[in-house]
Amino acid sequence: RSLSAGTTTLQATFDGNVDSRTVTVSDTPVSMTAAVLSAGGAASSYSFTATRDSTAQAAVALTFDDGTRFSDATNTGTLDWFALSALLNFSSAVPSKVKVDGAGALTLLENHHRMVDVTVASMCSSLVDVLPVAANLSPALGDVDLGSSSGLQFQQSGSTLSVPVRVNMAGCTLLAFQVEVNFDYNVLGATAAAAVDWPTLTSTLNDPVDEALFLGDDLQSSVGNGLVQLATLTLEIKQSAVTRLYGTVKVVTYVQGGQTYSIEEAAIDAGHGYAEVSMGTRRVRVLGTVAPPRALRRRPARRLSECDGCSAGVLGDVNGDCTFNANDVLEAARVYVGTLDYNALCAWKKQQLDQTHDGSFALGDVNYLRLTLARKHRFVLNFTASPLVEGSTDDLHVTVHLATETGGAAAAQTALRLEVAGYAGVPIVSAGTYVNASPAGHWELLAGAAGSGVYTTARRP
CATH class of the missing domain: 1.10.1330 (Type 1 dockerin domain)
Incomplete structure (x- = not known):
């Protein structure tokens, strides 16, 4: 370690052999001619994909005009005789997403829809270098991730946005899941959903129009032990915007160590983020506040419990x-x-x-x-039919009460079809609509909606 300017002699002795060398220490200012900031071995850009609050150490290669070169100035083994803060300054363009400390350590805080520029600057000159960082959160156990697993979270392709839906099942076997993904219908519209790692996927799109629902259950499941891609959701882009995607883990049930656990009613954490989408050359506008999402509290996995x-x-x-x-x-x-x-x-x-x-x-x-x-x-709550009387010319009345999965009245996006056997020809319908004859020759009728989840039909031969 250099202490002051001057000349000193270093002497080494080994097995009776002596060698010496003169070392000159000069107190001469040198200029930094190059600084290269990198992370994960990449100097052009860095994909920071990890769980929240994970850290990654950046490296800075420095070159001076006298030929001196430090392969990594942040390494204390390289530069232990000089305070790094007196030589370099680190900063982040969006510290709420990726922050960096004075030693060049990066910390991932949130997803971001654009690259976050992390900058290193010389304290003695205007020399700077910038490393674009893609902030992309990975899911914790039982959490759901939306979008790409590397690079920017959401990446547009043409006029569509493809959104992989993954759940972290590290060390576990997935038994059942129920996941809702939400988006702004003014900007995005769901057009397709494809199964990936769960072949018997059940999905529902456009009910409601700003949500996609994914379901699956299998007692004999062997799927798990890592990231499980449940589906790929395809969204059409309707307008240019920076828009939010989010959702809810209604259920993720899994086996770990022979025990069954379930996570229920938890906001999607790692998958919550914003997508920057564009329609051709139109200017992107921000919908709502593109600010750090609220802290999402996740309930820890619990064993299934029962109530009355x-x-x-x-x-x-x-x-x-x-x-x-x-x-x-x-x-x-x-x-x-x-x-x-x-x-x-x-x-x-x-x-x-x-x-x-x-x-x-x-x-x-x-x-x-x-x-x-x-x-x-829909749940069938009640079914009533008027009695059949031989020779009667009165209408046969049928009334059915339906409920949705929430238990509420099935008053929207519901159609009820009835099949009536024992009659030929086209019926006279006073409530509902005659559709056609079934392959068996039965009447097929579409019941009329009376409101509050009640559907009726009245007809006679």
Whole structure:
């Protein structure tokens, strides 16, 4: 280590051999001629993909006009005799997303829709170097990530935005999931959803129009032990904007160490972010405030618990936790395969296992529950028909009460079709609409919506 200017002699002795060398220390100013900032071995740009608050050490290669070169000035083993802060200054253009300290350590805080410029500047001159950093959060266990797993979170391709939907199942096996992804319908519209690592994916788009729903359950699942891509959501771009994508983990149920755990009703954390999308050369406008999203509290994974679901009367509640979600479909499957005893269930649970109203429990009832949760079917609350009287010319009236997966009246995006056997010809319909004859020759009728989830039809031969 140099202490002052001057000349000194270094002497080394080994096995009777002596060698010496004169070292001159000069107190002469030298100018920095080049500075190259890098991270992860990349100097052109760096993809910072990690969980929140993760750190990565940047490196700075320095060259001086006398030929001196430091391969990495941030390495204390290289520059331990001089304070780095007296030589270099580090800064971040968006410190709320990626911050950098005086030693060049980067910390990932949030996703960002543009590259974050991290700058190193000489304290003695105007020499600077800039490293563009893509801030892209990775999901913690049970959390869901949206978008690319490297580079910028959301990357437009042509007139569409492709959004991978992944869940972190490190060291776990995924049994069931129910995930909602939300976006601004004025900017983006869902056009397609494709299964990836979960082949039996159930997805619902445009119900409502600003949301995509993804469901899956499998008691025999072997999917997991890493990032599991549930689906790829395709969104069409309607206008240029910086727009938010977010969502909710309604259910992620998994097995870890022989125990079953579930995460429910947690905001998507790593996947929450903004996409910068463009329609041709139109100017991008910001919709809302592009500010750091609020801190999202995630509930830790918990073992499945039960409440008195037998008296709560929640539609679809099979596992007795007083809610209807993907765990109830999973529970119904357990009953179907005999893991749980059907005869040991209370009356309400047995009623929820007869969604087809045929007086028995079968695989079709499990599927009906799943499709009701996916908003493709509706709960049938009540069915009434006027009595048949031979020779009567009165209308046959049928009234059906339907409910959605939330238990509310199925008053929107619902159609009810009825099939009536025993008659020939075209009926006279005074309520509802005659559609056609079925392949079996039965009447097919579309019931009329009377409001509040009530659907009726009246007809006679």
